[in-house]
Amino acid sequence: MTAATWLIPGLDDIVRYGAPERRTEAISRIADLFFEDAATLPPRHIDLFDGLLIALIPHADTHARVDLAERLSRLNRAPPVLVGRLARENEIMVAGPLLRRSPVLDEDALIEIARAKGQDHLLAMSERPRLSPDLTDVLVRRGDRSVVRRTASNDGAQFSTTGYSELIGRAGDDGVLTLAVGRRADLPDAHLKTLLAGAHGAIRRRLADVVKPERQAKIEQAMAELAGKPAPATGKRNFVPAQRTVLALYQAGGLNESALFGFARVHQYEEGVATLAAMSGLDIETLDRLLSGARHDPVLIIGRTIGLDWVTAHALILMRLGPKRIPAQADIEAARISYARLAPTTAERVVMFWKARH
Structure with a gap:
């Protein structure tokens, strides 16, 4: 602290009469002293540095303020007044690092800045590790498309009922936002249904494709309700004869991919499912x-897990659709590409999840 004390008597002269280079040098020297011992400084010494740097900051050039803000943004015990001053600057290069991650900025300060500043400041704030419902209310209400998308994609963000309603209202003409909101694990079922009701068919299908397996059933349920139909029922088919057939194949050494392909090719659904099981x-x-769901993905995932050829996976897709439904060639080609790209380890993790769940 001796060096810092030595600087104090000359501080007024530096501020009043010093050349810009001298002011910048003073900021650099004081900041370096602070960062050397920032983790162990007592509160009164942090306040001392706060006062020293606040006196010099208005006279510092942009580069010096940007460098200082970047270094301060990573500290848990940064000078609070200085952090607040820099975070409120109009220059986003200065304010941005602090708005993105500084733990020193409290909730009230963040909300105040979010209400007063422009879109660049809101976008930086939307990247914070945690966002409270009160803060996301402001971001969603004031933010442009980029801000709202980034906020909705932030796993650390929390939303109030009002915030979710606002998000869903804005997602009606924004497919990217629809996907971001639909993928959120904390999205209530009622909001999910409202989101799907306002989404285009292609976006609905894409959403079902990108969510985690445990969420797919809820999407199918909501889509079935929107279509005025009951959710797909399970357990109505009689698989007992098929199980006997598969047991006989096993005992004869014929339970293999060739048998599975034979059942799928002639649309013997029960036998195909029993063999796949x-x-x-x-x-x-x-x-x-x-x-029985809306997507081909389960066939691709299971097929990749047990090492089926594409021709067998293709036959299973046709089997699940039934003999009266002819899929679009584009859908089959998309499934083929997805199958080729699907890593066996990824598929195995999903199957393990299904097994653990059921």
């Missing part, structure tokens, strides 16, 4: 529910 280790009820 025996080969994958999934129970029949779970498989029936997965294959």
Whole structure:
């Protein structure tokens, strides 16, 4: 602290009469002293540095303020007045680092800045590790498309009922925002249904494709309700004869991909599901529910897990659709590409999740 005390008597002269280079040098020297011992300084010494730097900051050039803000943004015990001053600057290069991550900025300060500043400041704030419902209310209400998308994609953000309603209202003509909101694990079921009601068909399908497996069932349920139909039912088929057939195949050494392809090719659904269950280790009820859904993904995931050729996976897709439904060639080609790109380890993790859940 001796060096800092030595600087204090000359501080007025530096501020009043010093050349810009001298002021910048003073800021650099004082900041370096602070950062050397920032983790162990007592509160009164932090306040001392706060006062020293506040006196010089109005006279510092942009580069010096940007450097100081970047270094302060990573500290848990930074000078609070100085941090607040820099975070309120109009120059986003200065304010941005602090708005993105400084733990020193409290909730009241963040909300005040969010209400007063422009879109660059809001965008920086939307990247904070945690966002409270009160803060996201302001970001969603005042933010432009980029701010709202970034806020909705932030896993550390929390939303009030009002905030979610605002998000869903703005998602009506924004597919990217619809996907961001729909993927949120904390989205209530009622809001999910409202979100899907305002989304285009392609966005609905894309959403079902990108969410985690445990959320797909809720999307299917909501889409079925929107269509005025009951959710897909499971357990209505009689798989007992098919299980006997598969058991006989197993005992004869014929339970393999060739047998599975033969059942799928002629649309023997029960036998195909029973064979797939025996080969994958999934129970029949779970498989029936997965294959009766709106997406081809379960076929691709299970097929990749047990190493099926694409021709067999293709036959299973046709089997699940039934003999009277002809899929679009573009859909089949998209499924083929997805199948080729799907890593076996990824597929295995999903199947393990299904097994653990059921």
